[in-house]
Amino acid sequence: MSETPPISQNFIRERIAADLAEGRYGGRIHTRFPPEPNGRLHIGHAKSICLNFGIARDAGGLCNLRMDDTNPVKEDLAYVNSIVEDVRWLIADWADDRLGLKPEGALPQADGADFFLFPASGSADRAARREAFFASDYFDALYEFAVRLVKKGKAYVCDHTPEEVDRMRGAPEAAGRPSAYRDRSVAENLDLFARMKEGEFPDGSRTLRAKINMDAPNVWLRDPVLYRIRHTEHHRTGRRWRIYPMYDFAHCLSDYIEGITHSICTLEFEVHRPLYDWILESLELPRPLPRQHEFARLNLTHTVLSKRKLLRLVEEKRVEGWDDPRMPTIAGMRRRGYPAAAVRAFCERIGVAKRENTIEFALLEHCVREELNRTALRRFAVLRPIKLVITNLPEGRLEEVTATNNPEDPAAGSRAIPFGRELWIERDDFAEDPPPKYFRLKPGGEVRLKNAYIVKCEEAIKDEAGNVVELRCVADLDSKTGGTTANRKVKGTIHWVAAAHALDAEARLYEALYTRPDPDKGGDDLSALNPNSLETLRGCKVEPSLAEAAPGVVFQFERLGYFVRSEEKERLVFLRTVTLRDSWSKVGHPPARP
C-alpha cells in the first residue's frame, strides 16, 4: 500500500551497520520503543517509533513495544491501550511484522543465574494471544538482580530523607558527601531490603542505592537511588509490591531481559549512559550487553510537544481532547486525516542527529499533501455558497457531467455528477471589483465551470443591504467537453455543485494551534494559542456522492484542500486535513479560499 520511504543514513544506522559488520550480536538486531503509559503518544514519539521500527525492518530484526511502567503513582491503564492502538496504526502495512510482542502473561524465565524472555514476533504464532512487554512484569527479576548487587557490595540501603539525599548529592560542580549508611554490612542490607519489600517501612523512609562514587563529576554516578518505597497500587501488579525500581535500574535490565541490542533514547539520557553500563557490568551479565544510543528529540514549530503542556490543553479544555485534530498527538493526526504513511515519510525526512532541531510545520504538511495527492479521490464541495443561475438553460434541466476521480491515478476512474441551471459556487470565486490578476468570475467576465460549460457573468443581483446574492450567467453551450468550443481558453476554472442535488454539510477548518512558531519560548504558551485554530462552517454544499463517504476516508475537495469525513454518522461533517498549496495568497492577496 504505502511506498517505502528511502532509507537515509544517520549516525545510529551507521553504528548498527558497524555492529553488524563486526558480528557483535551475532547478526541479531533488536530495538525497543518504551513509552511510559502516563500520556498519549505524539509526533515526537512517532520519530522514535519510526527510527526503532525502521531499524528492525532494515535489519530483519524486531522492535519490542514496552510499557515503562515502574512508577505506580503516575501511570494509567487507559494509556496502555491507546499507546498500543497508536503504535499499531503508525506501523501498519509497513513494519507490523517487526512488532515484538510476548505471549499474554508470559514472565521472564530464570535460566540459571540469568533471566530471559523470548519475544514472539508479529508474524509467528498468529493464533496466540500476544501483548506488549511491561517493565512491571520484570519486578521479580529486577528484585533478584538488586539482591545480587547488594551481595556484591555494590548497593546499600540508605536511611536518609529525600531532602538529605538531595543535599548530600552536591551540585554538578561540587562533590557530594557519602551517606552515613554507605558501609552497612551485606547482611544488614539484605535484611533491610527484604523488609522494604515486605512493606515494613513507610514511603520515603529508605531507599536502595548503588554504591558508586560520591565524587563523580557525573551526578548520576553519585550513589543513585535504585529502589524507592511506594505503598501504592500499580495498574498491573496491584498491591503486590511496596518497592518500585527507578528508571535507571529498570531500563537497562529490561533491555537485557528482552535481549535488546540497541537501546535508543533521547539526548537527556546521555548522562545516564555510564549508569546504564555500570549496572549491567556490575552484575557481570554475559556479553554482549545492550548499548544505549541517544538522538535529539523532535521540536515542531507552531505547537508544543511536552507531555505536561499537552495534558494541560486537554485538562483546561483548550482543545476537545487528546485526539483533537489540532493536537500533534498520533490520535489527533489520525482523526484529522493524516495518513500514517505521511507521518512516516515526515519522520524519515527530518533525519536523526544529535543537534537541537526545530522542524517547520510546513514540512509535515508537505508530506501529508504529497501522500494525499497520490491517493485521495477528488470531489466537489462549496464551503461558502453563492447561487449561480445559467439563464440560457431551461428550468428543471438535468445534465450529467463526467469528473475524474484522481488525475494522479487513472485507475481511480471517473464519476458522473449532476449539473443544472442553478448551481452553488464559492463566494470567493466571484469579485465585483476584482484585484489585478484575478482569474475567477467577475462582472462581464468568463470562467470555466470545471467539467462543464464556460459561463459569462451578466448580472450580480444584490439584496437591500447591497450584498451579492445571486449571479446570472450565460453559458457557451458548445463549450462542454467534446463541444465545438470546448478548447477555448479561459483563464479561470472554478468548482460548483448543482443546487438541486447538493447535500448540506458542515466543515471544520483547522489552523495552527499556536500563532507563534515557538510557543515554548518566552514563558506562557497559552498566550500564544491561536483563537482561530478552529472555524466551523455550516450550510456547505457538497456533491451527492459524498453521502456515502466513510468516516476516516480523506477526499480532496477540488481547489480547497483535503477533508476527512468525521465519525458522526447521522450527518455530514468534514474536517479539513490540510489546505492545498495556494499560490494566490502567496502573492500578497488574501487567501483565495476559505
Place this chain on the structure above:
RNA sequence: UACCCGAUGGUGUAAUGGUAGCACAGAGGCCUUUGGAGCCUUUAGUGAAGGUUCGAAUCCUUCUCGGGUAGCCA
C-alpha cells in the same frame, strides 16, 4: 563556567582528507478544464582564529555560542 553533547543556507539533513549535495520554505518561469499536481530555473551555508596537509566542513589547538545534567519522574 563541574561534567557531557552539539554547531553546514531561513529550517532540517548529507558529504567520514579530494567538485559543499538533497529536501522543505522563498523567488522567477513553463504548463494547466484544480491559482492543485507536474516541470524548469534561481537566491542562500561550513560559528571564529590559528595549525597540520598538495588539499580541511572533516584532523589538532584555543575561543565563541547553544543544549543537557543536581527527582525517591521517565
